[in-house]
Amino acid sequence: MSGVVDAKLAELGLTLPDVVPPLAAYQPAVVSGVYVYTAGQLPMVKGKLPVTGKVGGEVTAEEAKELARTCALNALAAVKSVIGDLDRIARVVKVVGFVASASDFTGQPGVLNGASELLGEVLGDKGVHARSAVGVTVLPLDAPVEVEIQVELVQD
Template structure:
């Protein structure tokens, strides 16, 4: 087990199996020392954990927890490509999409759920650039979707 997985275990989390794609794409691609994940939904054992718009059917607090699940799924995708998560030298970029009620503007708070998990998992290597974007809708009516780019040895 990697030190990343040890840190996740300390907070009661384990890296799941990589989530199966819901359309025509692959979950992860490596190009040189960069690993790019596809957008990850808040799926647990293949089941979407919530649906709806943040600020309407889903609270910002619940959406942040969903973003954490997305980040954990992104970590799983990275692991499926590189095997040992200790090979990650840096989380380079996080992009988070939040299906938002038109009046909701707290997208950064929601995506903090993903950013904070990555910081816990990777320590100082988890500091990253980020975008948090409000959108009208996401696949399967998911409230949040997260993709990450990491640099590896």
């Protein structure tokens, strides 16, 4: 690890995971101009979901918040896979999070704070972003949370 962002990850005791392979016909991240868009990232750890089910049902809001952190870490790994160096990030522009929710669960923003806080811890002011937190009935593989990010790159 050589960059500022890599050093911050190490200081926080975090390691970028391997990029989660696509589950269907898409790429984990693509570059378009000065932006990188990630596909929705599930909270995969070593190729597996640590927990499945609905938030507010089988999964607590606190568990889901931690899973959203994992999603954000996976998203950073996807970004790095296409740009090579996370120091090239000028800022995180937008985060979109989906929470598989029990019918009476309304705490989606709190769950997505896990991803937003992780991005802030790792990237500082560059991690501050706009965000949407959406409750859904079900996510792929019965994942409780899915997160996608859009980042702007430093212009050369």
